[in-house]
Amino acid sequence: MNLDRILGQHDLKDKIYSSIQKNTYPQSKIIIDKDGYGGLNMAIEIARGLLKNGSFKGDVLDHPDLYFSFPSFASLKDNENVYNEWLGFVRQYPFSDFQKWSSYLGNTTSQGSIKVSEVDKVQKKAALKSFLGGNKVFIFWGAETMMAQTSNKLLKILEEPPINTYFILITNSLHDVLPTIISRCQISTLRPINYNDHKNFLESSFKGIEHDLIVNSSRGSIGRSMNYIYEDVASISHEQNFIECLRFAFLAKKSKKAVLDLTKWADTISSNSREQQKEFLGYCSFLVREAMLVSYKSQNLNSFLSNSSFKIENLAPFIHSKNLIEIVSLIEDSHYSVSRNVNSKIVFTNFAINLTKLINVSED
Numbered sequence: 001m002n003l004d005r006i007l008g009q010h011d012l013k014d015k016i017y018s019s020i021q022k023n024t025y026p027q028s029k030i031i032i033d034k035d036g037y038g039g040l041n042m043a044i045e046i047a048r049g050l051l052k053n054g055s056f057k058g059d060v061l062d063h064p065d066l067y068f069s070f071p072s073f074a075s076l077k078d079n080e081n082v083y084n085e086w087l088g089f090v091r092q093y094p095f096s097d098f099q100k101w102s103s104y105l106g107n108t109t110s111q112g113s114i115k116v117s118e119v120d121k122v123q124k125k126a127a128l129k130s131f132l133g134g135n136k137v138f139i140f141w142g143a144e145t146m147m148a149q150t151s152n153k154l155l156k157i158l159e160e161p162p163i164n165t166y167f168i169l170i171t172n173s174l175h176d177v178l179p180t181i182i183s184r185c186q187i188s189t190l191r192p193i194n195y196n197d198h199k200n201f202l203e204s205s206f207k208g209i210e211h212d213l214i215v216n217s218s219r220g221s222i223g224r225s226m227n228y229i230y231e232d233v234a235s236i237s238h239e240q241n242f243i244e245c246l247r248f249a250f251l252a253k254k255s256k257k258a259v260l261d262l263t264k265w266a267d268t269i270s271s272n273s274r275e276q277q278k279e280f281l282g283y284c285s286f287l288v289r290e291a292m293l294v295s296y297k298s299q300n301l302n303s304f305l306s307n308s309s310f311k312i313e314n315l316a317p318f319i320h321s322k323n324l325i326e327i328v329s330l331i332e333d334s335h336y337s338v339s340r341n342v343n344s345k346i347v348f349t350n351f352a353i354n355l356t357k358l359i360n361v362s363e364d
Contacts, residue, residue: 001049007038007201007222008193013045016188020049026186027161030143030169030177035282036223037190039170040141041094047137050166055132061087064131069122071098071112071142073105095222098142098172099275111274111341113145119153126162136165143169144176151178158184192220202229219286238283241269243310249356262352270344277344281335287312288327291319320363327358 001020006013019025029046033039048060056063070086082105089096089104102112122138130136140146146154158167158181169185171177198215201222206229218224245265251258269280294316319327330351337347 001045001052003045005045006042008197008220009038009042009190012188012190013042016046017049020046025050025166027165028158028167028169028185030171030174030182030185030187032172032174032187032189033170034172034190035192035219036095036097036221036226037193038095038222039172039190040090040096040139042190043139043141043168043170044090044094046168047139047166050135050137053132053134061090065134065136067122067125067136067138069114069118069138069140070101071114071145072118073102073107073112093226095226097223097227097275099273099279100227102273102275111145112142113147114140114142114150116147116150116153119150119157123153123157126157126165130164134164136162138165138167140167140169143171144173146178148178151181155181155184193222194220198222198225238280239287239310241265241280242284242287245352245355246315246359249352249359252356253360259353259356262356263349266345266348266352269348274338274341274344277338277348278335281331281338285328285331285335287315288319288324288331291315292324295319318359322363323358323361327355330354330358 001017003013003017016025025046031039031043033042044060047063047066051060051063051065060066068083068086068090072082085105089101093100093104098112126136126138140154155178161167167185169177169181174182174187195215198218198220199211202209202211202214202225209229214225214228217228245262248258248261248265252262269277272280290312294312334347334351338344
C-alpha cells in the first residue's frame with residue numbers, strides 16, 4: 001500500500017495501513033465516496049497492500065488475484081474485452097467518475113448497473129484458490145447501481161466470505177446499498193480533499209493550468225478537477241447553464257418571452273445524459289449554498305470561484321430565509337426524480353418554473 005498515492009484522508013489511510021500490517025483488515029468494506037474524492041484509487045491502494053507478495057512484480061491492476069466489478073450498460077452489446085477496457089480506463093483516469101466511464105464506452109442512453117451475471121462470476125472466482133497462494137481482493141465500483149436481485153446474491157457471499165478473501169465496495173450513496181449488505185461491512189467515508197494536498201497533486205501532475213482556479217472550483221473533488229483539466233464540456237458549462245436559468249427566471253417576472261426561454265432551456269438541459277443532469281443539480285446546490293453564505297455575511301466560509309465573470313455577490317440578496325429551504329428542496333427533489341428515470345423534460349421544466357417563483361420571493 002502506497003500512502004503517497006492517496007490524496008488527503010490522512011487519518012483514514014493511516015488506520016487502514018495499520019490494520020493491513022496487523023492482519024486485522026475487515027473482509028468486507030464499504031468506501032463512501034460522495035463526490036469524486038478518490039474512492040477507486042484508495043481501493044486499489046488497499047488491494048496493493050492486501051496482495052503484497054514477493055513473487056509478483058507487475059502492476060497491481062494486472063495481479064491475478066485482483067478482480068473488479070463495475071456497471072455495464074444495456075445499450076451496449078456484451079463485449080468480451082470490456083474488462084480490458086476497464087483496466088485501460090482506470091490507468092488513464094484513476095480519479096474519474098461514472099459519467100466518464102459511460103462516455104469512455106460510448107454509452108449515450110442507458111443507465112449502467114452491476115448485474116446478477118457479474119456477481120455469478122465473483123462467486124465462482126471467490127470459491128477458487130488464489131493464483132499466488134495469498135489473498136484475493138474483489139473491488140465493486142458503483143455498488144449503488146446494484147438492483148435487489150444482484151445485491152441479494154452478493155449478500156450470500158458476504159455472509160460467509162471465503163478465507164483470505166476481501167471485498168471492497170465503493171459507492172456514492174449508502175442509501176442505495178442494501179441494508180443487510182451494509183450490516184456486513186465496515187464503513188469508511190471519504191472527505192473532500194484539503195486545499196494543499198489537492199493543489200500539490202495538480203502542480204506535480206499538470207503544467208500550464210490555473211491550479212488555484214481549478215482547486216477552488218472543484219470543492220474538494222479530485223474527480224471534478226480531472227473533468228475541468230480534460231475539458232469535460234458538460235462539467236465546465238454547469239455554471240453557465242445555471243446562470244442562464246437564473247437570468248430567464250428574473251426576466252420572467254416582466255416578460256412572457258422569458259417563460260418560453262425557460263422551456264427551451266429545460267429542453268437543452270434534458271438532452272444531456274442523466275449523469276450530467278445529476279451533476280448539474282449538484283452544482284446548483286453548491287452555488288445556492290455559496291450565495292447563502294454571502295447573504296448571511298459568512299464570506300470567510302465561501303469557496304466559490306467563477307469560471308466566468310459571474311459574481312456570487314449578485315445572487316446572494318435573492319437567497320434568504322423566505323426561499324432558501326424551498327430552493328434546496330426543489331433541487332433535491334429534481335435530483336431524486338432524475339435518479340428514478342422520470343422524464344427529464346418534465347423535471348427541468350418544473351425546476352425552471354418553480355425556481356422562477358422562488359427566486360422572485362421577497363424577504364420582506
